[in-house]
Every structure is written in C-alpha cells, then in structure tokens.
Amino acid sequence: MKILDKYLLKTFLGTFATVFVILFFVFILQTVWLFIAELAGKDLDFFMVVKFLAFSMPRIVPLVLPLSILLASIMSFGNLSEHYEFAAMKSSGISLQRAMRSLTIAIAILSIIAFLFANNVIPYAEFKFINFRKNIAQAKPALAITEGQFSDVGMYNIKVNKKSGENGNRLTGITIHQKAQNGDGGKTVIRATNGELISNEKTNLLQLVLNDGNYYQDIVPKKYEERSKLPFAKSSFKVYRINIDLSQMNKVDTKDESVSNTNNMLNVSDLKYTLDSLNKNRDNDIIAFSETSTSRLQVLNNNKAPAPRKKGLVKNLLSLFDNEKKGTILATASSNAQSLLYSIDATKTELDNKKKNINSHILSLNDKFVIVYACFLMFFIGAPLGAIIRKGGIGLPIVFAVLIFISFHFINTFGKRISQEDGLAPFFGSWMSSMILTPLALLLTYRATNDIGLINLDVLLTPIQKAFQKIFQKIIPSQNKE
Structure with a gap:
C-alpha cells in the first residue's frame, strides 16, 4: 500500500x-x-x-x-x-x-x-x-404502574397512590378507568382500597386482585331521549379480580409493527422461506374463495322444473307465481346478494391485510x-x-x-x-x-x-445580465436626450 x-x-x-x-x-x-x-x-x-x-x-x-x-x-x-x-x-x-x-x-x-x-x-x-x-x-408487573399518575395497561388506565412490598406488588388507593370496547360504550370506573399484582413469567396474563371497593358503570340507553337521565349502575365488592393481557402492551411503535409482524426479526433465508409460505397461503385463500363464490352463484342442478328452452315461452319467470311468492323470492334473492357482498368485502379486507404483511416482509428483505x-x-x-x-x-x-x-x-x-x-x-x-x-x-x-x-x-446569470443591459440602454439614452 x-x-x-x-x-x-x-x-x-x-x-x-x-x-x-x-x-x-x-x-x-x-x-x-x-x-x-x-x-x-x-x-x-x-x-x-x-x-x-x-x-x-x-x-x-x-x-x-x-x-x-x-x-x-x-x-x-x-x-x-x-x-x-x-x-x-x-x-x-x-x-x-x-x-x-x-x-x-x-x-x-x-x-x-x-x-x-x-x-x-x-x-x-x-x-x-x-x-x-x-x-x-x-x-416485575409493578413496573407497568407508576405512583400518583394514570398508567396505560392494556384495556385499563390505572392509578395508585402508593406501592409497597418487595417488588411493589401491593397497591393502595386504586382507581381504574376501563376503556370502552367501542365508541358507544359507557364509562366504567373501579375504585378499591388496596390490591395486589400477581403474574407468571410463563403466561401473558397479569392478574390484579382488588379488595374493598366499588364498581361504577354508565349505562347508555337505546332510546336517545332517555340518555339525558344519565343512568348508571353501582355495586360494591370485597374481592374483585381483573386479568390483563400483556401481549397487547408490546406493540412495536417505531414503524407501526406489532409483535406478530416478525419481519424485522428474520434474516434473508428466513424471510425468503416466510414469503413463500405467505404467498402460497394467500393464493390458496383466493382460490378457495373463488370456488366458493362460483358454487353459490351456480344454478341448482337438482331443480326438478326443467328450464324453458324456447324464446318467448316465459317472458317473466315471476309471472308464474302469486304476489306472496314473488315477495318471498325477491327477499331471498336480495338477502343472498347482500350476504355475498358482505362475504366479498370481508374476504377483500383479509386478503389486503395479508398482502400488506407480504409487502412488509419484502421491504425487510430489500x-x-x-x-x-x-x-x-x-x-x-x-x-x-x-x-x-x-x-x-x-x-x-x-x-x-x-x-x-x-x-x-x-x-x-x-x-x-x-x-x-x-x-x-x-x-x-x-x-x-x-x-x-x-x-x-x-x-x-x-x-x-x-x-x-x-x-x-454563468449559465444562469449571463441571460439576466444581458436583459438588464438592454433595459438600461433603453432608459439611459432617453434620460440623456432630456
């Protein structure tokens, strides 16, 4: 060198x-x-x-x-x-x-x-x-909860006044806000004098045992005019147990990927193998849905009444039935069509999610x-x-x-x-x-x-310079003449 x-x-x-x-x-x-x-x-x-x-x-x-x-x-x-x-x-x-x-x-x-x-x-x-x-x-389940402030733990927001015990598992002054499952759900508040956190490293469940407390839940009536009364349910308990799924707490929030999306944990050979399996699985789903949809749309082969073969023999099949039977046939046809549309939308969403998962793995590979x-x-x-x-x-x-x-x-x-x-x-x-x-x-x-x-x-300034020169040449002679 x-x-x-x-x-x-x-x-x-x-x-x-x-x-x-x-x-x-x-x-x-x-x-x-x-x-x-x-x-x-x-x-x-x-x-x-x-x-x-x-x-x-x-x-x-x-x-x-x-x-x-x-x-x-x-x-x-x-x-x-x-x-x-x-x-x-x-x-x-x-x-x-x-x-x-x-x-x-x-x-x-x-x-x-x-x-x-x-x-x-x-x-x-x-x-x-x-x-x-x-x-x-x-x-150390107590690490998921901080004293004096609400901590987001799974489906619950938990606040405790004090933690004690060897690992901070014993809690005092507990207030819990349970998250609604959907936008229309009522609010649920649980208060307890004390409690204890129990966990097992072999499972994803964290158990919270509450002692001497009350349970409050807002009730949302189906009738809109009754909602102004703000009804609620209240009950007291000596012991109340809450199971928290810890797997929902471990989302990979840097690139919007969860633990189930393991594309960042795989090397090149693993990604290629996984992609092959994901593509085959998606292709099999498409084939299965296509065959199912085709079979649902086919005319029943066991129909006892032979279909008319001459044109004009029957102008309208519904004319063969009375009004009550026509309504039943149309309702059944509408229900079948609606069911098929729902099935198509659900399958499309599922296939789109699988495609996104495949794309994530391809991106990780590249x-x-x-x-x-x-x-x-x-x-x-x-x-x-x-x-x-x-x-x-x-x-x-x-x-x-x-x-x-x-x-x-x-x-x-x-x-x-x-x-x-x-x-x-x-x-x-x-x-x-x-x-x-x-x-x-x-x-x-x-x-x-x-x-x-x-x-x-110079490529940029030369045209601008020439333009200004022409302008000044026109202005200066006119001033000299004056």
Whole structure:
C-alpha cells in the first residue's frame, strides 16, 4: 500500500469513526426520548436500562452508517481540497478516481460488514428487544404502574397512590378507568382500597386482585331521549379480580409493527422461506374463495322444473307465481346478494391485510441490501461534493450532509409507506431513494473529475445580465436626450 493510500485511509477512517460515535450518541438520545414513557418513573435499575438501550441500539445502525459515510466523505475530501492537497495530487498525475480507489475498497468492506450486521445482529436484537419489553411487565408487573399518575395497561388506565412490598406488588388507593370496547360504550370506573399484582413469567396474563371497593358503570340507553337521565349502575365488592393481557402492551411503535409482524426479526433465508409460505397461503385463500363464490352463484342442478328452452315461452319467470311468492323470492334473492357482498368485502379486507404483511416482509428483505448500496451511494455523493465545495470542518459539510440525508430518508420512508399499502411494488419502494439519488452521485463524480464547479452560475446569470443591459440602454439614452 502506497503512502498516499495510507494517508487517505487514515484521514477518512479517523473522521468516520468520530462522526459515527457522535451521531450514534445523538440517535441513542432520540431512542431514549421515544421510549421515555417506558423508562421514566418505573423504578428500573441501571442494569435494566442499559439492557433496554443495548437491545435498541442495533436498529439505529442502518440510519447512522450511511449518514456517517456521507458526512465523513464531505469533510475529508473538503479538507483535502481546502488545503490544496488535491491540487498537489493532480499536479503529480494522480486523478480523483485514483485517490478514491483505496477508500472505495474500504467502503466495500464496510458494506459487507453492514450487510452481515443487518442480516444477523439486527434481527436477533429486535427479537430480544421486543421480548425484553414484554418480560419487564411479566417479571416485575409493578413496573407497568407508576405512583400518583394514570398508567396505560392494556384495556385499563390505572392509578395508585402508593406501592409497597418487595417488588411493589401491593397497591393502595386504586382507581381504574376501563376503556370502552367501542365508541358507544359507557364509562366504567373501579375504585378499591388496596390490591395486589400477581403474574407468571410463563403466561401473558397479569392478574390484579382488588379488595374493598366499588364498581361504577354508565349505562347508555337505546332510546336517545332517555340518555339525558344519565343512568348508571353501582355495586360494591370485597374481592374483585381483573386479568390483563400483556401481549397487547408490546406493540412495536417505531414503524407501526406489532409483535406478530416478525419481519424485522428474520434474516434473508428466513424471510425468503416466510414469503413463500405467505404467498402460497394467500393464493390458496383466493382460490378457495373463488370456488366458493362460483358454487353459490351456480344454478341448482337438482331443480326438478326443467328450464324453458324456447324464446318467448316465459317472458317473466315471476309471472308464474302469486304476489306472496314473488315477495318471498325477491327477499331471498336480495338477502343472498347482500350476504355475498358482505362475504366479498370481508374476504377483500383479509386478503389486503395479508398482502400488506407480504409487502412488509419484502421491504425487510430489500432493506438488508439497500444498506449495502447506500454506503456506496453516500460515499460517491460525499467524496466528489467535498472536492467541489473545498470546505472541510463541521460548517458547510454538515449542511450539505443533512440536506442530502434528509432527502434520502424522506424518499425512502415515503416509498416504503406507499409500498406497504400496495400502491407501489415493494422492490421500487425500498430502492426509490437510491434510484433517485444515483444520478446525483454520477453527476457529482463527473463534475469533480473534470474540475467543474458544483453549479455553473454563468449559465444562469449571463441571460439576466444581458436583459438588464438592454433595459438600461433603453432608459439611459432617453434620460440623456432630456
């Protein structure tokens, strides 16, 4: 390896490491803020907080890595250009492509590591992260409830005045608001003097035993005029048990995916196998529904009355029956048609949900390869851009890096959301941002290689200058004549 390659690698990798650590710390703070409701006021010890953050860290890497490469490339090459080191290289016959060769190899190695990380580490960490969040409430159920404020626990909002006991399982001064199952349901309030939380790590159920309390429930009458009376039911109890399903508490809220959507926990081979099963399952459902619908629409073969074969023999089949029989036939036909429409709508909704699940898995599969290409893309945008703007440091490079990465991330999120709703092929949704920014990388590389500025302002300013000259030439002579 030549001295030049060692110098460039040292400059780039040093800047990259610094930028990566800083950005990773910033995104970790964002993760803490995102899950602050689960961490604050839950009496979690330091080890559990560290474990919580450790399982959430790997998912940040696909965001931090491309941005770090982009910013490090702009800063490194901008610093070299600013100090005329590139000018010295070119005067010695070393082109920009030759200077980027060793760094391109380094980015290739970094991309392979990123793929292995996304394919193995991230799925494992995602699995551990989700299960850790669930086990917090199972192993220490009192952590799900905070003193002096309402805590959202499944279908209940629970407030306690004080927690006691070894694990905080004993509760005093309990107020519970039960969520309505639908928009028309009445409000339910439960108050108890004390209670106890009981859980088992082998199940998803958390049992809350209440002692000496009252149960209040608003009743919504069917008749609208009776609702102004605000009727309610009240009862007292010595012991009242509530079973809370903890599985409903563990939704993955960063990308709107629940625990049942395991696409983020699978590697490439698992995703391919799962996609094959999901597609076969959906195709079988379509075939089964088609056969069922066809059989329902067929004319009964066991009809004893032969169908008339001559035209005009029977102009209207209903004319063969009396009025009462006609009404029965029409009502039956209408009921069958309505039932078929309901069946079609329900099946369509089910098939759409399965298609969205398939799209999520395809997006996850493509994301593991997008990060590899994104590393190259950001390098071939940042390196030429830094050589063109000739500015190092943390000023102008950060502005360009943030603008480019925000555009990349916005387009990527937009494409994946459309693909998720089946408005675009998942492949194009995953690769949309890369496809759009690839021409920018080629353009910047071409302009940097040929020593062309970022924007040729003469092309824009010359027509404007000529227009103003013509205007002044018309105005000034008229003033001289006066």
